[in-house]
Amino acid sequence: MNWQYAAGQEALQLDCINRAQQLIAPYVVHTPVLQNAHLDELAGAQLFFKCENLQRTGAFKFRGACHALLQLPKEVREAGVYTVSSGNHGAALACAGQLLNIKVRVAVPSSGSAVKKANIARYAADIVEIEPGMAAREAIVAQWQQEDPEARFIPPYNHEHIIAGQGTAALELIKEQPHLNSLIAPVGGGGLLSGTIMVGHSQSMAIYAAEPELADDAWASLEQGQIQPAREPKTICDGLLTSLGDKTFPIIRDGVDKIIRVSEQQVIEAMQLIWQELKVIVEPSSATVLAAVLAQPALFQKQNIGLLLSGGNLDITRVPWNSSILELEL
Amino acid sequence: MNWQYAAGQEALQLDCINRAQQLIAPYVVHTPVLQNAHLDELAGAQLFFKCENLQRTGAFKFRGACHALLQLPKEVREAGVYTVSSGNHGAALACAGQLLNIKVRVAVPSSGSAVKKANIARYAADIVEIEPGMAAREAIVAQWQQEDPEARFIPPYNHEHIIAGQGTAALELIKEQPHLNSLIAPVGGGGLLSGTIMVGHSQSMAIYAAEPELADDAWASLEQGQIQPAREPKTICDGLLTSLGDKTFPIIRDGVDKIIRVSEQQVIEAMQLIWQELKVIVEPSSATVLAAVLAQPALFQKQNIGLLLSGGNLDITRVPWNSSILELEL
Incomplete structure (x- = not known):
């Protein structure tokens, strides 16, 4: 596969992800998409959670x-x-x-x-x-x-094949829920977000990213127009500590509508809501997407939103809503 | 629907549940069936978890x-x-x-x-x-x-329409996984178990039930040949406190292969495994089924087992693996 990102070539990009999907289909879990009336009410929108926490190895x-x-x-x-x-x-x-x-x-x-x-x-x-x-x-x-x-x-995100593979999560989501207005994914190194952009743009959906305030190097990179390093971030979102790479940065720069920054407290509250209401275990990094939607009600009001829940790997006996444990994690 | 349980009329009973399924289809969540390689290894069997904790209102x-x-x-x-x-x-x-x-x-x-x-x-x-x-x-x-x-x-379990409705969970499961050898459900009042028996017997599957040792009135009812009352049970499985009814007792007496009793400690360990490995929130009552499978390895070895996870309604900030919290719950 000779894959090169270029703005305006949405069909070509979607094709790459479709081919990735065919290749990996025998090995991946087709993860469920969950909905919850109470969370919809809180958000004033229809939320569709793509549960990659239920993927093999517990993450997208x-x-x-x-x-x-x-x-x-x-x-x-x-x-x-x-x-x-x-x-x-x-x-x-x-x-x-x-x-x-x-x-x-x-x-x-x-x-x-x-x-x-x-x-x-x-x-x-x-x-x-x-x-x-x-x-x-x-x-x-x-x-x-x-x-x-x-x-x-094999790098964790800054690679065409990795990006195309991660894009299959959003691809499965929009095939199941074709009426979505927007997609939102967490951003760390940007692999999942880049793949999500490639899928969402082919369908003219708005694409949002969620990033912890304490690790907002992707947001800063877009502000500055060049990749900003992650400076020893102290967030509980341990999946989002890395900075963007030269493959993910241009895709995100050209393709994301907004990077929404969320506080640690907002992440913890959203994580608790997902555990309590949606009944699935997510790690803090995953909860950023719900935190972002709840933090920006005007942006998402009455929309159909696809949220990528990235993973569920954490020690369930050490959760961040016990404040003494939170101190330990930081 | 004129429904009457009678041993040997499997086809008729399955038909009742099929009709229930058609009626409720517009309202229920078609819940996912999850698998996990690590839990399979622990059990020495292939486990298929029907996630009714992800059902509307968080339970079957x-x-x-x-x-x-x-x-x-x-x-x-x-x-x-x-x-x-x-x-x-x-x-x-x-x-x-x-x-x-x-x-x-x-x-x-x-x-x-x-x-x-x-x-x-x-x-x-x-x-x-x-x-x-x-x-x-x-x-x-x-x-x-x-x-x-x-x-x-509208009673909680001792009613034909309730039993037929609960049976649709097992029906969905066996339609998705037709190669199962056995099904296992928790037993409280016996509604879910009765429906599961009606479905499983039509396919000649073995049917097991899981019950807390501290609330083993269903087990005692089968031993005694008549319904035994639940005597203020002190289990953390707060969904399994009730005794069988005159509709559920005969179905269970004639249809269950074995009621497996599990200790509180086995329930807590199984619940922790489900949260940690399967990445879904279940309440203690649901965890009894995995506890039973792990407690009886000889019975389930190398089988394909369908486990009904009944619900996920509990306060996630008060979990039973903190022993001081466990004391409070009892």
């Missing part, structure tokens, strides 16, 4: 990782792949590798959440714990590159 | 209540209906009444859970708080009967 990341592996040529599949991830991408790649019989190595920063690390360890991946920070990350990638030049680094 | 009870109202003649619909419920049946009836424009009165014992009471209050029902216990319950029913002889009492 499996879509992109699986697609990236399926696109690899045979010789790379035999050599294996590697990545650096403390979170959902690592588990997604490990699981996809196990299913496709491809050797996976994951370098895990020691700072990551225990549940997410355990989730990576479940699949037959080789795991190496590294120090947090860019230096250790670059060192291990360089080491693996040297040890095995045939093996391939 | 909506199916039976909606079906009972749809079966009412016009004059009764105009007069309205009433019930006594501290839990999911009250909310289900209130919601169904609101959708069908039927006046609903619910007497709520003051001992019920706050979340379940709030769930009833959401719909436009008339709510009367009463003392706990049979005396207050019978008094309010007698009062309403006298006040309005045209209005109808």
Whole structure:
């Protein structure tokens, strides 16, 4: 697949995501779309929650990782792949590798959440714990590159195949609910948001993103007109700590209608609402989308909104509505 | 519908449930069936979770209540209906009444859970708080009967239309997963279990029930050959406190392969597994089915098992894996 983002080529882009969908269909969960009358009432709109927390490995990341592996040529599949991830991408790649019989190595920063690390360890991946920070990350990638030049680094978001894979979540959603006016996804590195933009624009839908105020580098990047780094963000949204990449930035710059920033308190309240009312477990990063819709009632009033719930990987015994636990997480 | 349970008339019974399914289809959520590789591994079996916690009002009870109202003649619909419920049946009836424009009165014992009471209050029902216990319950029913002889009492489980409605959950499940070997449902009053038996027997599936050790009156009823009352059970499974009725007892006596009793600790562990791994919120009553499967590995080994997750209504800020909270709940 020779894929290049270019504004105005919506049909071509949708085609890429349709092909990704066909490739990954035997491996992914066709996740349910849930609705809830009480949440609709709160929002003054019709909300359609695409539950990627119920995806294999507990997050949408499996879509992109699986697609990236399926696109690899045979010789790379035999050599294996590697990545650096403390979170959902690592588990997604490990699981996809196990299913496709491809050797996976994951370098895990020691700072990551225990549940997410355990989730990576479940699949037959080789795991190496590294120090947090860019230096250790670059060192291990360089080491693996040297040890095995045939093996391939699979990045968490800044890659065409990853973006096309993540886009399949929105594709499934709009096929099931074709009357949506807008889509909203969380933004961290921008893989899910970029794929969502490519799908939504082909249908002339408005596209919104939700980002924690405490990690608002994507918002700042759009303000500044160039990628702004994430500066050690202190948000509980541990899936949204990364900055945009050179593949995701232009798609988001040209394609997002608005990045809505939400406070930690708004995230916690939205997360509690999703657990209590929708009856599904989401991690804080996922709750940003409902927080954003509730924070901007004028923007979404009476619309049909598709919300991408990105994942559900967290320790359910340590939840952020006990304030002492919240302190611990930060 | 002239419905009468009789052993050996599986086709007739399935037909009742098929008709119930057609009637309620415009109102119910076709709930998803979830699978999880980690839970399959723990059980040594393939588990298919029918998520009635994602049903309207957060429990399977909506199916039976909606079906009972749809079966009412016009004059009764105009007069309205009433019930006594501290839990999911009250909310289900209130919601169904609101959708069908039927006046609903619910007497709520003051001992019920706050979340379940709030769930009833959401719909436009008339709510009367009463003392706990049979005396207050019978008094309010007698009062309403006298006040309005045209209005109808809709019981929570001991009624043919309720049983047929609850059976639609298992019907949807086996239509989606026709290769199941067995079904397992929690047993309280026996409405869901009776409907599940009627569906499962038509397909020659084994049928199991899960019951808390601390509320094992259904198990005792089968041992004794007659209905045993529930004696102020102290289980956290607040949806399973009632005893069987004269409609549900014979169906269960003739149709269940085994009632598996589970401890409070087994329920809590299973509930935690469902939250953590399956990423959905279930109330303790629902977790009994996974607890039972994990407690009896020899019985379920290598089978394809359909588990009915009955509901998800509880206060998510007060969960039973904090032992101090557990004390409070009992």
